[in-house]
Amino acid sequence: MRKLLIFLILVFFYAIxxxxxxxxxxxxxxxxxxxxxxxxxxxxxxTYRQEWSLTAAMSGEKxxxxxxxxxxxxxxxxxxxxxxxxxxxxxxxxxxxxxNRTQKKKVQSPGLDAMKLQRMRLxxxxxxxxRLHNSSLxxxxxxxxxxxxxxxxxxxxxxxxxxxxxxxxxxxxxxxGMSMEFKTLYSDFRKVDGVVLPHKEVKFxxxxxxxxxxxxxxxxxxxxDVKLFELK
Numbered sequence: 001m002r003k004l005l006i007f008l009i010l011v012f013f014y015a016i017x018x019x020x021x022x023x024x025x026x027x028x029x030x031x032x033x034x035x036x037x038x039x040x041x042x043x044x045x046x047t048y049r050q051e052w053s054l055t056a057a058m059s060g061e062k063x064x065x066x067x068x069x070x071x072x073x074x075x076x077x078x079x080x081x082x083x084x085x086x087x088x089x090x091x092x093x094x095x096x097x098x099x100n101r102t103q104k105k106k107v108q109s110p111g112l113d114a115m116k117l118q119r120m121r122l123x124x125x126x127x128x129x130x131r132l133h134n135s136s137l138x139x140x141x142x143x144x145x146x147x148x149x150x151x152x153x154x155x156x157x158x159x160x161x162x163x164x165x166x167x168x169x170x171x172x173x174x175x176x177g178m179s180m181e182f183k184t185l186y187s188d189f190r191k192v193d194g195v196v197l198p199h200k201e202v203k204f205x206x207x208x209x210x211x212x213x214x215x216x217x218x219x220x221x222x223x224x225d226v227k228l229f230e231l232k
Contacts, residue, residue, distance in 0.1 A: 025137040028144055028159065032125035035164035041194040042126045044220040046071045051217040052201070054079070057209040065213055071127055074229045075119045090115045091229045106231070110175040113153060117171030117182055120148065120155040125166075128157065143167070165189055165196070181206055193220055 036042055052065040063081035075090045087098040095107035095115045107115060128135065128146060136147045143158040158168035171182045182205055186198035199215040
């Protein structure tokens with residue numbers, strides 16, 4: 001009986017470090033890079049174009065979301081609905097919105113910060129690895145969470161500890177003593193040309209579900225036409 005008790009104590013003692021072991025952020029990112037398809041395949045996500053079908057959660061209005069992405073600093077999003085459309089362009093620290101392809105408006109904060117958070121949520125594991133000096137790692141809700149800070153903007157990446165996929169991204173804007181949280185949930189992960197991508201997004205502003213998107217097409221590109229990102 002005494003030997004059995006000692007055995008159980010030893011099993012318990014050595015099991016605790018295995019289950020509660022501190023994960024290093026560098027190790028986690030390497031695991032994520034491997035899970036997403038490896039470093040060479042992830043580089044394909046530096047420059048790409050996507051087309052998503054979109055359903056506005058509150059109105060039920062349907063449309064399309066076309067994204068031209070050139071990480072780490074440029075993003076163009078075209079939102080097309082039946083009666084209106086909007087283009088959002090982010091190039092470095094500058095932003096522009098174009099309504100119905102004619103009305104142009106330079107974007108200022110907090111709207112500009114929201115666009116920057118949208119760009120940050122598209123960072124893949126290689127992009128995150130390049131930003132280790134601005135990152136920390138914690139645990140929340142059963143996820144590994146990488147917290148990235150860029151020029152006073154905070155984005156949290158929730159990583160499934162079993163699959164190493166980013167399943168949720170939360171961005172926070174603070175302005176005038178108020179704060180707003182933007183959240184995107186990712187699912188339906190599939191491999192495209194060697195790299196794993198989510199094919200479904202569910203977006204929230206605060207606690208309100210704003211849109212549900214389904215990926216219809218992706219083009220992995222060598223480069224974009226630079227005119228796509230002009231702020232004029």
